[in-house]
Structures are given as C-alpha cells and as structure tokens.
Amino acid sequence: MGALVAWGVAQASPATFVTALPVATDQLLVRFNFQSILGTQDFLGLQMPVNVGYGLTSRWAIFANFNQAYGSLGATTARPELSSWGAQDTTVFARYTIFKVDRPRSTFRIAPLAGAFLPWGDNALRYKGGPYLPGILQTGSGTVDPYFGVTMGFNSTSWGWAADTTYRANPVASQGISPGSELRSDGQIEIWLYPRHLPEEGLPKTVVLSYEMNYTKDSDTYIDGTLAPLSTGTVLKHDLFLELGTLRWQIGVGAQVPLMQSFDTPNHLRERAGAFLFFEYYLSAPDWRHRRSNT
Amino acid sequence: MRLCVWLVAVAVVGTALTAGTKQTAAGGTRAVAKLNGVFSPRGFFNIIVRLNQMEGAEWAKLDLKKSQITVDFAPGAEVTPESLQQAERQAGYKPGPVTIERLTPPVDHSAPGWKRLKHPRTKNPVARWIELNF
Numbered sequence: 057m058g059a060l061v062a063w064g065v066a067q068a069s070p071a072t073f074v075t076a077l078p079v080a081t082d083q084l085l086v087r088f089n090f091q092s093i094l095g096t097q098d099f100l101g102l103q104m105p106v107n108v109g110y111g112l113t114s115r116w117a118i119f120a121n122f123n124q125a126y127g128s129l130g131a132t133t134a135r136p137e138l139s140s141w142g143a144q145d146t147t148v149f150a151r152y153t154i155f156k157v158d159r160p161r162s163t164f165r166i167a168p169l170a171g172a173f174l175p176w177g178d179n180a181l182r183y184k185g186g187p188y189l190p191g192i193l194q195t196g197s198g199t200v201d202p203y204f205g206v207t208m209g210f211n212s213t214s215w216g217w218a219a220d221t222t223y224r225a226n227p228v229a230s231q232g233i234s235p236g237s238e239l240r241s242d243g244q245i246e247i248w249l250y251p252r253h254l255p256e257e258g259l260p261k262t263v264v265l266s267y268e269m270n271y272t273k274d275s276d277t278y279i280d281g282t283l284a285p286l287s288t289g290t291v292l293k294h295d296l297f298l299e300l301g302t303l304r305w306q307i308g309v310g311a312q313v314p315l316m317q318s319f320d321t322p323n324h325l326r327e328r329a330g331a332f333l334f335f336e337y338y339l340s341a342p343d344w345r346h347r348r349s350n351t
Numbered sequence: 352m353r354l355c356v357w358l359v360a361v362a363v364v365g366t367a368l369t370a371g372t373k374q375t376a377a378g379g380t381r382a383v384a385k386l387n388g389v390f391s392p393r394g395f396f397n398i399i400v401r402l403n404q405m406e407g408a409e410w411a412k413l414d415l416k417k418s419q420i421t422v423d424f425a426p427g428a429e430v431t432p433e434s435l436q437q438a439e440r441q442a443g444y445k446p447g448p449v450t451i452e453r454l455t456p457p458v459d460h461s462a463p464g465w466k467r468l469k470h471p472r473t474k475n476p477v478a479r480w481i482e483l484n485f
Binding site for chain 1: 385386387388389390391392393394395396397398399400401403404412413414415416417418440441442443444445447462463464466476477479480483484
C-alpha cells in the first residue's frame with residue numbers, strides 16, 4: 057500500500073509531507089489523519105496515520121508516525137477479491153533546524169532529518185496461505201529502512217511555501233515482497249484566505265488554501281530476495297487542501313489527483329483519486345522534566 | 352451571639368484579604384515582547400507552552416498583527432527581558448526586544464487576544480497534564 061499512498065503526512069501546514077516549522081521545547085504535537093485512495097482494478101485504500109512530534113530543544117524535534125491501513129482489490133477473471141488490514145511500518149526520525157531567518161510575521165527554515173522505517177507491518181501477507189498478496193496490499197517492507205532528507209519552508213501571514221526531498225533506502229528482505237527504495241520530492245504553496253487583513257488586536261482563526269505536488273520514484277521490487285523485473289515506477293500527484301487553524305488545533309480537508317504515472321508495465325495499478333482529512337492538536341508535554349530540573 | 356461575631360469577623364477578614372489580593376494583583380509586572388518568526392496561531396502556542404512553565408506568568412495577550420506577546424506577571428514574580436527572550440528562544444524563534452513596566456490599576460484582560468495561562472498545582476502528574484491541556 058505504501059507504494060501507492062506515500063507515508064507522508066505532515067507536522068504542519070503542508071498536508072502531505074514534513075516541514076521545517078518549529079516544535080517548541082516540551083511541546084507535543086498529535087495529528088490524526090484519514091486518507092482514502094481509489095485506483096484502477098477496483099482498488100480501495102484506507103489509511104489512518106497518527107503522527108506524534110515532540111520538541112526536545114528549540115532546534116531538535118523527534119517524530120513518530122504510526123499507521124493502520126486497509127486495502128482491497130476487486131475480483132478479476134484471474135483472481136478473487138483480495139484485501140488486507142493491519143499496522144504499517146512505523147516511521148521514527150529526528151529533525152534539526154540548521155538554518156533559520158525569523159522576522160516579524162515571517163520565517164524561513166531549513167532542516168535536515170534522518171531516521172528509519174521500522175518493520176511493524178508485514179511484507180509476506182498471503183491469500184489463504186497460498187501466493188503472496190500483491191505488493192500494494194502488503195503492509196510493510198520486512199526490513200529496517202534508513203530514511204533521510206531535507207526540508208525547508210517560508211511562511212508569512214499572507215502566503216508561504218515549502219519543499220522537501222527524502223530518500224527511503226529499502227534493503228532487500230530474504231522473504232516476502234521488498235518494495236524498491238523510494239526517492240520523494242514535494243512542493244507546496246499556500247495562501248491565506250482568511251483573514252485578508254489582520255485585526256489590530258488579538259489572534260484570529262486562519263483559513264489557508266494549500267496546493268501541493270508530490271513526486272515519487274520507486275526502484276525495483278524484490279520477491280523472496282530475487283529481483284522482480286519491470287517493477288520501477290514514477291508518479292507525480294497534486295493536491296488541494298483547505299485548512300482551518302486556531303491556537304490549539306488545526307483541521308484540514310483535501311483531494312489528490314495524479315498528474316503523471318509511469319510504470320514499466322502497462323497493467324500496473326494506477327491511482328485515480330484520493331481524499332484526505334486530518335486533525336492536529338497541540339499539547340504541552342508532561343512537565344516532569346521541568347519540575348525535576350527545578351528541584 | 353459568639354457564633355455571629357465569629358462569622359462577621361471571618362467575613363470582614365475575608366473581604367479585606369480579597370480586596371488586598373486584587374490590589375496587589377494590579378501591582379504586578381507587564382512584559383511586552385516583540386516576536387520574530389511567529390506567523391500563525393500555532394506559533395503563539397509554541398510560546399505559550401514555555402510561558403506555562405514560567406513562574407508568576409498569569410495572563411498573555413497574543414497580537415499577530417503587532418507580532419508581539421504581552422505577559423502579565425503576579426506581584427513579586429521575577430521578570431527580566433532575558434527570561435522572556437529565553438522563552439521565545441526555547442519556542443524556536445529569534446527573540447525580539449522586551450520592555451517591562453509596572454502594572455497600574457485597573458488592569459483589563461477583556462480585550463481580544465488575552466489568554467489566562469495555566470499553572471496546575473496538583474501533585475498528580477497525569478491530572479496536572481490534563482488540566483494543562485484540556
């Protein structure tokens with residue numbers, strides 16, 4: 057499923073990828089997401105990722121992404137209806153804000169990140185104990201996958217942009233289906249729809265329109281450690297989101313449509329459309345660390 | 352009769368104490384900090400997380416257009432520009448200049464942007480965390 061729906065869910069304004077926006081020391085950020093994808097071959101994918109971020113210091117933040125997913129493929133003359141459900145691989149990574157320019161009501165940041173995908177999912181799911189389910193229905197890669205990249209962004213009270221590039225290096229597992237390593241690049245631009253003019257006093261709720269593009273290039277897949285020929289793919293998608301932000305939470309809804317899908321084989325499953333919904337809540341972390349340091 | 356006298360005495364003392372509290376509350380300190388890098392409600396929350404851990408910080412006024420945060424401290428609280436700037440820094444932002452002034456009554460917290468800061472006192476860490484966040 058990961059091949060069709062990128063893991064990416066965000067920690068801030070861009071909805072489909074990581075950004076460089078700050079997470080304060082001792083701040084917790086929790087984001088609940090719901091994503092649905094429709095594709096050819098009667099594919100239906102549902103994902104419920106939960107992202108947790110924590111500010112270790114003003115520059116260091118750690119993130120964990122937990123995901124539950126369901127996928128199904130329609131029956132054809134060659135196969136019955138297939139489906140799977142379960143936990144996907146969990147992502148953990150650290151982000152360090154290496155460069156920032158803060159001005160009144162605007163910020164520009166660059167932050168490298170590094171971590172790994174942990175094999176909480178299963179890469180060897182089978183149909184009734186028989187053949188492997190297709191890769192799109194597997195919930196994991198079967199290995200610990202190093203993950204690294206860089207993210208940057210500019211934001212102000214009227215518009216902003218963000219971009220990132222990440223690489224997920226998927227080692228080959230001896231058993232099951234090993235998805236190829238993935239190069240991913242994203243871009244985003246947002247404009248403030250509300251308020252058009254900031255009030256003289258106070259902190260208004262904000263409504264932001266965000267346009268995003270996601271590019272992914274997947275390397276060859278391996279099955280039981282053997283190269284599966286003609287299994288690379290390149291996908292470019294675009295997304296439109298509407299986000300409402302307040303002091304303590306943010307909610308967003310959006311749609312995703314593929315612009316370009318290039319695969320080695322013509323009958324490869326292709327995405328048709330996706331829908332996204334997320335709710336993000338900001339929390340102060342438990343203050344035992346602070347209290348202990350004061351005693 | 353003794354009971355009545357005692358009740359009246361308690362009421363008088365209580366009223367005096369309450370009045371005294373209001374009086375001294377008005378005699379607190381106000382710090383106005385200019386912000387850099389804060390462009391959204393979420394950015395102000397980053398700073399509030401730090402202010403919640405600052406002793407004596409009672410009220411905060413969040414002004415996005417002015418890019419500033421105004422913090423009212425309880426009487427006797429130790430307030431320095433450096434402590435506010437440190438809070439901004441820990442929230443992930445480049446601190447701006449801070450001015451500190453003595454509060455003179457009446458102090459009005461009804462204008463847009465004022466938020467009461469939370470300082471849970473219970474010893475139970477879970478209850479404290481819930482009170483802080485919900």
